[in-house]
Amino acid sequence: MSSSDRIRVLVRVRPLVQREILDEVVVDTEENRTVRVCGSSSTLESNFDYVFDQNATQSDVYSRVQESVQGVLEGYNTTIFAYGQTGTGKTHTMLGGDFTGKHYKALSAARDSDDEDGSNP
16 A cells, blocks of 8 residues: 555445435536436535546445555455435445345455465365
8 A cells, every 4th residue: 555545535326215316306417526316306416536427336335445455455444334324325326236146356355365374275
């Protein structure tokens, strides 16, 4: 990990739920840096280090945090923090659209790393 590492805020916009669709909520992203949420009575716009839109895959998200996961395996202190109120998409971001467990890439990376150095029989 480089000395230029710092706190970064990445946002993943989850797919709208039925209630939001019925309320005609519109979520728009611009240039992977801005999120705009338009409701019936207000609009909220915020900028972040990186924004994943509703179509982002687990691989897209993992590619942005992969270096941090590798840093943990090399002994660096790293935190990946999922934050938000109930229903905002934390589980969707951490596990993906299906919750079968096949998207635990960080655990797979750790296992593969152990296999390579011979510490995992």
